[in-house]
Amino acid sequence: MKYTTVGVDIAKNVFQLHWVDAGTGEIVNRQLKRAAFLEHFANREPCLIGMEACGGSQHWARRLVEMGHQVKLMPAKLVKAFNIGNKSDPADARAIWMATQMPTKPVAVKTETQQAVLALHRLRQQKVKFRTMQMNTLRGLLAEYGEAIAKSRAALDKAIPGVLARLSERLPAMLIDSLRELWNDLDRLDRQIADIERRLQTWMKEDRACRAIAAIPGVGLLTATATVATMGDAKAFRSGREFAAWLGLVPKQIGTGGKIQLLGISRRGDTYVRTLLIHGARSVLFHGKHGGTWAEQLQKRRPPNVAAVALANKMARTIWAILAHDRPYDPAYLTTRAA
Template identity: 75%
Template structure:
């Protein structure tokens, strides 16, 4: 609704939206919704753990105790920091800071428990096990992809699935002149992030990244290569689930030959 908002404008906007061409989204099963709920709860716990770590570092910095970023640096330094500050600061503050630090272990256990439950579900789900064989697709990406996609046949192609995730360039232009922009980021933020992290892991840690990636790295910046690989991973996920075939490392997609009839 543009302009002032009222009942008449809302009704007009709803009517216009119903006239626009659209495609229905596949309905997810209750099991898929349950897996997504686990992912959301895990994501919230990870976010809260990061907030807790940053809060502890920030509070201790106010008393001149500067620690490195990251959980390992905090665990290495905080015990000595609290011991040094115990003679200067009130006991109630030191005890509270120690409780907040120990609470991180509780969050670690909750996150590990959710990941264990996801692991159990993936062992029982054939689709999740199939796409987990793709390099860069781990436990989180495999379970999230199967649960988020709903049904692979709801997308006409792997390209449409990757576009739905926002892994394709946006575009602008008129008069036949089209300009490509950065990735659109219009799809599922969580799954897109997992795919990009998985692609970055393949590029940095894989022993053999492949000739396609090596050639692309010579011509494009690193982040462009990462997104391109994430796009390829998304299209591979769709192909495996849509055609129900196992992952093959050296598989090359070949367009089928169409027969052309000649009229005489």
């Protein structure tokens, strides 16, 4: 069955649609209010609907899939390449319509549970960022009065009582009280981060896929839950190599005249998951938990960061194999290839 391709530029209140009528060949540009958007597609034959992966796109994608339509979510970078004129809603919808017909890897349409897990990750990431900002603010303010404190949290907690006691003898009480409140806020952020991690741990115990990939060295609570929620359906990727490339864990390359030159890692795809995998790989290499000679030999002939990215690439491929083939992690498993 051939689906009619529809490009949709979603917004807060007004949605712009672009498609070509299959019967007449007429190019249709239509603007719909938010309340009439789903009603429009409820009365249509199944379509291939393309949207830019942005805020709210996952919600609309789920609703449209429930109606029997196919939905393709695309990164904004891909859509922008097809907008060659002035920026407007009709031009954006046309660019989305054109990008939908390209053979590119779409963004996975996630379930509400998967999106909720990613929301917890974003909240935790924000709390960690706030905590780091407050620690740096506290060190910076104290440095203005001649008190230098080391970067670690343990050093800050150890030094701050004595520092505040010394400064209270020559500084106004209103500043000392404010600095003490700023320091106490760190404990509040610690508790909030721990609560989020506890909720993620509960979901991980209930999810079979998370438990399966958590057995891989270097894959912990954050990596397992974020990867499963971000990937969606593992079978949407043809191989572990494609999944690793989708995460940006492969080299960029330039080639002409049959000559190919490899560059640094592409850094395409999900930055958060890629960061977690690389940090996990770095931890495995540091503690020597790789359990094989491959990583040892790699460390001898390559710089530490290159070895960490290479191991992260291998971890990503292993994650895909476990989820796509529904098998438990086996460190002694050997891949067999057809001759």
